[in-house]
Amino acid sequence: MTTRMRLWAVHVMLLVYAVLALAPVLLIAMNSFKSRKGIFRDPLALPTGETFSTVGYERVFANSDLWLWFANSLVVTVVTLAAVVVFGTMAAWALAAYRFRGRLVVGLFLALGIMVPIRLGTVAILDLMTSLGLTNTLAALILVYIAQGLPVAVFIFSEFMAQVPRDLADAARCDGVPEFRIYAHIVLPLIRPAIATVAIFVMVPIWNDLWFPLILAPGEGTRTITLGVQQFIGQYVTDWSAVLAALTLAVVPILVLYLALSRMMVRGLTEGALR
């Protein structure tokens, strides 16, 4: 009886929380399938036969470079993610496992990166990108985002790597496993839950970012989806159906990535690789 009550309580609780968190997203998705009148008459109502309309989606697909923006966002996010994971795990392992000169200084430098928001350096970054001729390229965004994501990534990875017993690496060394293979075949598999965690942490702010795309890559060909949708609001200021449709579409890829990563995270946790 207690067990059942407990299960109930947990589920009620999770449900309340899910509703609170999802309500705004669902509201947007719901209204994107309504005509303009339908949206304004009762924004909380579900689309009915009368108010249902896909006009927003039609206009979005017709009037914009939507697919290009998507591709840009995906390229930036995925390349950054990959780089942050690869460089982040390597740096964290180096800091955790080897004693070398300057180890502490590198660690502190990265810690500083967590504490000082990268936007403080926007002017300097813009300067640098202009001199390198990288303005209006996706490379500029990717470089900035790697710099933005790496410190937190190294920090989280380090926490997890501190739990990997030293004896494992020593055993592999006695076994004749090359250092890089120790990192790749023994350490990486053990911190898989951390990789998914970091990926989620790093991914969402990048996908949603408006600041750097606006400053470093506002050109037609390099716009990200978030920036694209904003421009779009300017053009059809009164066409709420289209705005809501574009926003709904923008959520889809990040949702897919998130689901994939969180499944990986849960699998890692339940396998209990480290316990």
Added chain:
Amino acid sequence: MTTRMRLWAVHVMLLVYAVLALAPVLLIAMNSFKSRKGIFRDPLALPTGETFSTVGYERVFANSDLWLWFANSLVVTVVTLAAVVVFGTMAAWALAAYRFRGRLVVGLFLALGIMVPIRLGTVAILDLMTSLGLTNTLAALILVYIAQGLPVAVFIFSEFMAQVPRDLADAARCDGVPEFRIYAHIVLPLIRPAIATVAIFVMVPIWNDLWFPLILAPGEGTRTITLGVQQFIGQYVTDWSAVLAALTLAVVPILVLYLALSRMMVRGLTEGALR
């Protein structure tokens, strides 16, 4: 040599961080001692013989109920702190040490309190306070802030209490120590660092809050310092010296409380009560 390098690096690092964190506060304090002209000519300059002026402080003390506001803020903050610490530790200990019906439900209810911002309930709270005739009393603020602070407090206290070995309470029980004394004389001293942590966490948002004072207690007699200073901006919209002086003064009590609490926290940590 490595040790010295390390010490240097740590200090440089801490210094950079301290400067970043303190710069805005220092800027305000600095400019509060300058004449209006001095502020606008060069806001980053130190007060010189020419620009030095205490006119802001003079006007603040002359023109406002400053001391009343201070007293209100102090009463609200200190009473809330005391209540949160007393009720929070008791609740956390009860949740940690006793198995009783509804234990999980209470825990989940408190967890919900962490996740749902209390401001969502502002309208209901205002309704309630009006029916109770508590509007424009400090009691209204204190009650709301206790509700706001308690869930996080219980959460942090619970984390610390999980580290108090079960055997300690069992030993005391065998020793014939009454349950309340176990809480007061054995558990409380061991989680002293947690108390200071919670106090700091709870204190700062309450001191700085503008929302509830504005809604629940905007009357002349119950204004807090934060609310008072804001009104004050309205009155002397161009008198920056006075505004800056009032802000500087508002920081002082919270700084004193913070220093006292953090010393307590550090003492608790270095004594290593739990290790």
Added chain:
Amino acid sequence: MADVDIKGLAKRFGETAALEDVSLSVADGEFCVLVGPSGCGKTTLLRIIAGLETETEGSLSIGGADAQALAPARRGIAMVFQSYALYPHMTAYRNMSFGLKFQKVSRPDIDERVRSVAEMLGISDLLHRKPAELSGGQRQRVAIGRAIVRNPKVFLFDEPLSNLDAALRATTRLEIARLHKALGATMIYVTHDQAEAMTLADKMVVMKDGRIEQIGTPLEVYRKPANLFVAGFLGHPKINIVTGAIAAEYGAASIGLRPEHLTLSPSGKGYAARVVHVEPLGSEAHVHLRSDALGPLILRAPSDFSVSGDGDLHVTFERTRVLLFDENGNAIN
């Protein structure tokens, strides 16, 4: 009167039973040791006696009075925990005196009691120190001191030596034995270490899987184990168990032969055996043998034992020393 009487005690967590049908009576002044492998329920039993856990069924009386409704403090017990459970923020003196403040003992009385117990345990110089400033052995003594100071009718010990190193364990064991003689109080002591159990106990209770396997004096249990589990649990090196034809000769499914009851002779009577391995321990040697008739055997030999020739020997044993077990593993009397 401080006997402890337990009848038909059971403790279940949902489906799983931690204790099942446990009955035990400990006489006044007796030193009773509960021994068994980890997870056998011995600590749960101790905690139920202390009142820190509640039994699912059964009865428990301490000093003739029903203890089931009493709080731990009112049962007249004192417990020494495996982790010592000293209050970390109090000095040794405060640790020992803290509980007394709630027993309506006067201040001068408390002071006198604490100081005389400290004297007895040789920790008078440590009374102003906090637990973190004490060594493992010193903490142990403060924990014991805290128990003695309450003047309890029954002492409960939960593996009090398991956090000490080997050398300290041997000396502390002796001190506890001495303490028992000096105080004359009833003591119930939980351990998984057979040497502790054998040397300390007046009454030894061997447990397994939440049930009592055998109760008796250490030598009774060692010499007449009730079943194969008890026979194998006690004794180092482990008892030799022989099944098959030889066991059948004795009318048993299996027979047990203690390593110290086997004798080697270079030839002649007995069962042929070959030395497989010799473990020298300095004071004695453990000889591992293989015999066609008996299977693998371990035997205790003097420290100067050495294999002569090809290692072929003969094993003999006295018939009276043989332990007999039936097909269920229970002893045949």
Added chain:
Amino acid sequence: MADVDIKGLAKRFGETAALEDVSLSVADGEFCVLVGPSGCGKTTLLRIIAGLETETEGSLSIGGADAQALAPARRGIAMVFQSYALYPHMTAYRNMSFGLKFQKVSRPDIDERVRSVAEMLGISDLLHRKPAELSGGQRQRVAIGRAIVRNPKVFLFDEPLSNLDAALRATTRLEIARLHKALGATMIYVTHDQAEAMTLADKMVVMKDGRIEQIGTPLEVYRKPANLFVAGFLGHPKINIVTGAIAAEYGAASIGLRPEHLTLSPSGKGYAARVVHVEPLGSEAHVHLRSDALGPLILRAPSDFSVSGDGDLHVTFERTRVLLFDENGNAIN
């Protein structure tokens, strides 16, 4: 040739020395046990031999070749860790085969080696399991298998039995001894347990505070300890140390008497003594005595020992058994 030769080795961390002036040579095929209390530097020494830590000074050669510049994998060693250090995400098979992939061993060869070693250790059925699905003893075997499969010249064991329970420890100890016989490889084994050291070692190295106190066969070290520390470290119960007039009779500052070398007689010759406490262990008894001339003594007696009368007895010992020590605690030959 796989002898290990260490000369003048030292390891210092800043001011503190973990090892100081350690010289040791282990012959090919020898089983060398490093034994001592915790913190004596034995594990550090093993890790230096493995190449996992770097010596501050001194020389180290393995199989006749200078090993100081070589990576662990090129020293021809295999190490078994106290924590087993199995790769948690790999099956037992992968754990054993993983290192071989980097040694240019062909796939069928790897498979054959892993399977034959698994056969030898009786873990063939467990090869598809991950470490989390294995019991402590099984993990232990996989860890040993991983070492054997590499076919090393020297095996290094770092307290491999300390995470096993008492019963398993005794059987695994035997298995390691059998393994040593079967493989004929050089083995260096670290432990703090004197019984393990005595029973396994060909050569026993007793360490204390980063220095070697004595090297010899177990029985040599037991019978002729180089100093008081070694005499006290080995033997259970502990050796009796007698100082004062009796020691002076032997021309020594103190003398050591092993508990098994003392004999009790009801009256007559020898030193008068009184029984203080008897610890029955089933197979034998430890008798604690107090003698005016000799001080407190412990003596090993048969299990049927009992005190008759008022407990007044006489202790005798053979002169040839007495160990002599000078005022610095070193043995007098």
